[in-house]
Amino acid sequence: MIAVRRQKWYIFMRLDDVERLKQQYAGRRVLVDARRPELTRWAEVPGRVVTVNFNGHALVRFDGPDPSWRDIDPAFLKLESSP
Numbered sequence: 001m002i003a004v005r006r007q008k009w010y011i012f013m014r015l016d017d018v019e020r021l022k023q024q025y026a027g028r029r030v031l032v033d034a035r036r037p038e039l040t041r042w043a044e045v046p047g048r049v050v051t052v053n054f055n056g057h058a059l060v061r062f063d064g065p066d067p068s069w070r071d072i073d074p075a076f077l078k079l080e081s082s083p
Contacts (some may be wrong), residue, residue, distance in 0.1 A: 013056045021074060025049040025058050029080040032060075032072065039076055046080060 026049055034043035047062035050069060057071045 013054060018052055018054055018056060021052040021056060021058070025074060025077070025079075026051055030058070030060060030077040031080060033076045033078050036076055039072065042070070049077070 028049050030047055030049055032039045032042045032045075032047075034040045042060075042062055042064075045062045045064045047060040047070075050059045050061050052058050052074075053071065056074070058074050058077060059069045060072050060077070061067060061069050
């Protein structure tokens with residue numbers, strides 16, 4: 001679904017798609033696939049997906065010295081295997 005507001009385009013995901021992503025990623029440990037230059041900082045740092053936003057991006061809290069959350073497209077996340 002695409003909406004126009006004040007001449008800007010906003011892309012919204014369907015609620016069932018967001019819920020599917022939440023079931024797949026929420027609470028899971030992930031690594032970043034650093035194909036994007038802005039993600040190379042977290043290439044080797046494991047993190048945990050806190051939730052999935054309505055834009056379809058995962059909120060990831062990394063285990064490193066910077067505990068802030070990052071909004072990352074799931075296409076650039078790799079699920080870690082269970083220990």
